[in-house]
Amino acid sequence: xxxxxxxxxxxxxxxxxxxxxxxxxxxxxxxxxxxxxxxxxxxxxxxxxxxxxxxxxxxxxxxxxxxxxxxxxxxxxxxxxxxxxxxxxxxxxxxxxxxxxxxxxxxxxxxxxxxxxxxxxxxxxxxxxxxxxxxxxxxxxxxxxxxxxxxxxxxxxxxxxxxxxxxxxxxxxxxxxxxxxxxxxxxxxxxxxxxxxxxxxxxxxxxxxxxxxxxxxxxxxxxxxxxxxxxxxxxxxxxxxxxxxxxxxxxxxxxxxxxxxxxxxxxxxxxxxxxx
Amino acid sequence: xxxxxxxxxxxxxxxxxxxxxxxxxxxxxxxxxxxxxxxxxxxxxxxxxxxxxxxxxxxxxxxxxxxxxxxxxxxxxxxxxxxxxxxxxxxxxxxxxxxxxxxxxxxxxxxxxxxxxxxxxxxxxxxxxxxxxxxxxxxxxxxxxxxxxxxxxxxxxxxxxxxxxxxxxxxxxxxxxxxxxxxxxxxxxxxxxxxxxxxxxxxxxxxxxxxxxxxxxxxxxxxxxxxxxxxxxxxxxxxxxxxxxxxxxxxxxxx
Numbered sequence: 240x241x242x243x244x245x246x247x248x249x250x251x252x253x254x255x256x257x258x259x260x261x262x263x264x265x266x267x268x269x270x271x272x273x274x275x276x277x278x279x280x281x282x283x284x285x286x287x288x289x290x291x292x293x294x295x296x297x298x299x300x301x302x303x304x305x306x307x308x309x310x311x312x313x314x315x316x317x318x319x320x321x322x323x324x325x326x327x328x329x330x331x332x333x334x335x336x337x338x339x340x341x342x343x344x345x346x347x348x349x350x351x352x353x354x355x356x357x358x359x360x361x362x363x364x365x366x367x368x369x370x371x372x373x374x375x376x377x378x379x380x381x382x383x384x385x386x387x388x389x390x391x392x393x394x395x396x397x398x399x400x401x402x403x404x405x406x407x408x409x410x411x412x413x414x415x416x417x418x419x420x421x422x423x424x425x426x427x428x429x430x431x432x433x434x435x436x437x438x439x440x441x442x443x444x445x446x447x448x449x450x451x452x453x454x455x456x457x458x459x460x461x462x463x464x465x466x467x468x469x470x471x472x473x474x475x476x477x478x479x480x481x482x483x484x485x486x487x488x489x490x491x492x493x494x495x496x497x498x499x500x501x502x503x504x505x506x507x508x509x510x511x512x513x514x515x
Numbered sequence: 516x517x518x519x520x521x522x523x524x525x526x527x528x529x530x531x532x533x534x535x536x537x538x539x540x541x542x543x544x545x546x547x548x549x550x551x552x553x554x555x556x557x558x559x560x561x562x563x564x565x566x567x568x569x570x571x572x573x574x575x576x577x578x579x580x581x582x583x584x585x586x587x588x589x590x591x592x593x594x595x596x597x598x599x600x601x602x603x604x605x606x607x608x609x610x611x612x613x614x615x616x617x618x619x620x621x622x623x624x625x626x627x628x629x630x631x632x633x634x635x636x637x638x639x640x641x642x643x644x645x646x647x648x649x650x651x652x653x654x655x656x657x658x659x660x661x662x663x664x665x666x667x668x669x670x671x672x673x674x675x676x677x678x679x680x681x682x683x684x685x686x687x688x689x690x691x692x693x694x695x696x697x698x699x700x701x702x703x704x705x706x707x708x709x710x711x712x713x714x715x716x717x718x719x720x721x722x723x724x725x726x727x728x729x730x731x732x733x734x735x736x737x738x739x740x741x742x743x744x745x746x747x748x749x750x751x752x753x754x755x756x757x758x759x760x761x762x763x764x765x766x767x768x769x770x
Contacts (some may be wrong), residue, residue, distance in 0.1 A: 418596035421564060422610045422661065423586050432609060436600045513600040515643045 301482035306490065309483040323491065326457060326469045329385065330495075333392025334453040341397045341449070342442060345404020349438070350430065355405070362401050370395040371459045378464070388460040395456040396449040403445020404438065411437035440514065443507050450499045454492060469495075516587065516664040516697065517542050517577035518563060524571045525558060531722035532558050536572070538716060538725065540665065545691065545698045545735075547708040550718030551756060551763035556701045557669050559723065563699060564588045564667045580664040585614050589663035593670040595650040597642045597657075603629070604638040607657045624660050631690065632656040648679035652686070659690075666698040672707060681740075684710060692736045705752050709745045710738050717755050720763040727755060 283303045289295035290302040313319045348355045348362075370391055377387035411434050419429040461470025469491050476484035518540040525533040532555040540546050540563075548556045561567045563574055565588060580587040597606050607625050616624075629635045632652045642650055651671060658666055672680040684707065690696070702708055708715050715729040731748065738745055 414592065414594055414596050415598060417566060418590070418592060419609075421566060421586075421588075421590040422613075422657075424609070424613050428613050432612075433598065436598070511600075513641050513643060515599075 297482075301486050305483045306486045309487045310490065313487060319491075322467050322469050322472045325465070325467050326461065329388045329392060329460070329468070330453055330457050332385075333389045333457070334396050334450055336389060337393035337396030337453070338400050338446065338449055340393070341400025342404050344397075345401040345442075346408055346430075346435070346438070348401065348405040349408025350434070358401075359405075362398055365394075366398040366402070370456055374460065374463055383464050388457070388465070391460045392453050392456050396453045399449045399452060400442075400445055403448070404442050407438035407441025407445070408434060410441055440507075440511055443503060443511070447500060447503050450503065451496060454496055454499070458492065516580050518665060518697075518699075519575045519577055520563070520572070521575060522572045523559070523562060523569045523574065525555065525562060525567075525569045526722075533562075533569075534722040534724045536723070536725055538728075540697060540699055541714075542578075542697050543695045544713040545696075545700055545711055547700045547702060547712030547715045548718060549702060549705060549708050549715060549752065549756065550723055551720045551760040552703060553763055553766075554718045554720050554759075555723035556703075556718060559718075560590075560667050560669050560699060560701050563665075564590055566590075581662075584662045584664050586610065586661035587664040589658045589661055589666055591651075591654050591658050591666060591668045591671045593673050595642075595647075595654045595674070597650055597653055599642050602639045602641055603634055603645070603653050603656075606642070606653055607660050610657050610661050628656040628659045631659060632686070646679070647675045648683055651675065651683060655686075655690075664697060666696055668698060668700045670702055671700075673702070673704070680707075687711060688735050688738075705749045705756075706740070708752065709749045710740070711735065715752065717752065720759045720766070726759075 286295065286300055287303045290297065290300060310319075313322075344354075344358065344362075348358055373394070374387065374391055377390045381387040381390045415433050415437060416429060419433050424432070457468075458470035458473065461468035462474045465471045469488055473485055473488035473492075476482075476488060518538075520536055520538040520540075523533055523536040524531070536559065538546070548559060550556050558567065562569050565574075576587070598609060601609065604625050607628060608621060611621050611624060625638070626635070629638055632655055634649070634652055634656055637645065637649065642653070645653065651674075654671075672683055675683065688711065691698075700707070700711055709731065712729075712731060713735075715731065717726045717729065718724065719726045729748070729752065731745075733742075733744065
C-alpha cells in the first residue's frame with residue numbers, strides 16, 4: 240500500500256524536488272592511448288611550421304624534416320649502427336654490472352643489520368656525487384678504453400638500485416615472513432620464496448630510474464673519449480653547431496629511453512601479474 | 516600431542532602483557548581463548564607457536580607429534596598470509612617444499628587438502644581472484660597439508676563478513692568431526708567460542724590472566740546457533756567479560 244503510494248508520488252517529487260548533483264567525478268586516471276603520440280606529433284608540426292615560416296629562427300631550432308633527413312642519411316650510410324652498437328654494448332655491460340651488484344648489495348642491506356649499519360651511510364655518501372666528475376679518475380683506474388665507461392655506468396646505476404632494493408626488501412609484508420617461519424621454512428627458502436618476490440615490484444620500479452641514469456652517463460662517458468657512440472656523435476655535432484645532427488642524436492637517446500622504459504614495463508607485466 | 520603452558524609471563528618493554536598463564540591444551544580438543552582487546556590473546560598464541568619467546572615460564576610439548584606430521588605447531592592467520600604471487604596450489608606447496616617429499620607425494624597431499632577444503636576447482640587461481648572466505652580456506656588447506664599436531668588459529672574469521680564466517684565455521688566443525696584435531700582458537704567473538712570450543716579460556720584485560728576456564732560438553736556437530744544452552748553460556752561469558760572489556764576500552768582511551 241505504502242509502496243504503491245510512494246511510486247505514484249515519484250514523478251511529482253521529481254518535478255518539485257531538486258536533483259542531487261553528481262560530485263563524485265575525477266581523480267580516477269584512465270588509459271588514453273592516443274593522446275601522448277598526438278601531442279608529440281602536434282608539437283613537431285608546430286616546430287616544422289615555425290621554422291618554415293621563419294617564426295623560429297634556424298639558429299634556435301632545426302627543422303624537424305631536416306633532422307629526419309639527417310637521420311635517414313645516418314641510417315643509409317650505416318653510421319647509425321656504427322655509433323649505436325658500441326653505445327648499446329656499453330650500456331648493457333655497465334648497467335648489468337651496476338644493477339646486478341646494486342640488487343645484491345641492496346638485498347643484503349635489507350636482510351642483515353650489520354651490513355645495513357655499515358653500508359647505508361656509504362651509499363648515501365656516494366649517491367650525490369656526480370659520477371661524471373669521477374671520470375678522469377676512472378680513466379686512470381680502468382683505462383681510457385671501455386673499462387672506464389663500464390665503470391662509470393655501473394657506478395651510476397648501482398647507487399639508485401641499492402636504495403630501491405633495500406627499500407623494497409624493507410617493504411615486504413612482515414606477516415608473510417612470519418608465516419614462512421611458522422611453517423619452519425629455512426632462512427634461505429624465506430629469502431628466495433618470500434622476500435625476493437615480495438621485493439620485486441620495488442626493485443623493478445627502481446630499475447626504471449637506474450637505467451635512465453645509465454643512458455645519461457653513457458653519453459657523458461662517450462663525450463670524453465670515444466671514436467664511435469651516440470655521445471661522441473652528439474659532441475661532434477655540438478662543436479660544429481650542426482643542429483640537425485645534434486637533434487638526430489638526441490632523438491636516438493629519447494627513443495632508447497622510451498624503449499628501455501617499455502621493456503621494464505613488459506617485464507613488470509610478466510613478473511608482477513599477481514598484483515591487484 | 517598435548518601442550519602445557521607453565522606460568523607464562525610476557526612483557527613488551529615495561530608493559531606486562533601476560534601474567535602467570537598456566538594451561539593445558541589436551542590432544543584432540545579445541546581450546547578457545549577469549550578476552551577483551553589488547554589482553555594479549557594473540558601474543559599468547561605466538562608464544563605457544565614459538566614465534567615469540569616468553570619473558571618467563573615455559574611451553575612444553577607432552578608426547579611426540581604423530582607420525583607423518585611435518586610441522587607440529589601450525590598457524591592460521593587472521594590476514595590469511597597467502598603469497599599473492601603463488602596460485603592456490605603453489606601456496607599449499609610452499610609449506611611442503613622444504614621437506615624433500617617426492618613430487619608424487621606432494622601432488623597427492625595438495626590434491627587431498629584442496630578436496631577437503633572444496634578448492635579443487637581453483638588450484639591455479641591467484642589469491643587476488645579469490646574472495647576472503649576462499650582465501651582463508653586456502654590458508655586452512657595449507658595448514659592441513661603439513662598434518663599439524665596442533666592448529667593455532669589467530670582470529671581466523673575476523674576479517675570475513677558474517678555469512679562467510681558462518682559457512683567457514685561449518686567447514687571447521689566438519690573438518691574436526693571427520694578427523695579430530697587439536698587447536699587453540701583465539702577470538703573475540705563469543706559465538707564462535709561457544710560453537711567451536713571444548714574449553715573456553717577467559718582472559719582478563721591487560722596484563723592477561725586466566726579468569727576462568729569453561730568446559731562445554733555438547734558435541735561440536737550438535738551445536739546450533741540459537742541453542743538455548745549455548746545462548747546461556749554465551750551470555751554468562753559476556754557477563755564475565757563485560758566489565759573487563761569496558762575497563763580495557765577506557766584504558767585505551769587514556770593512553
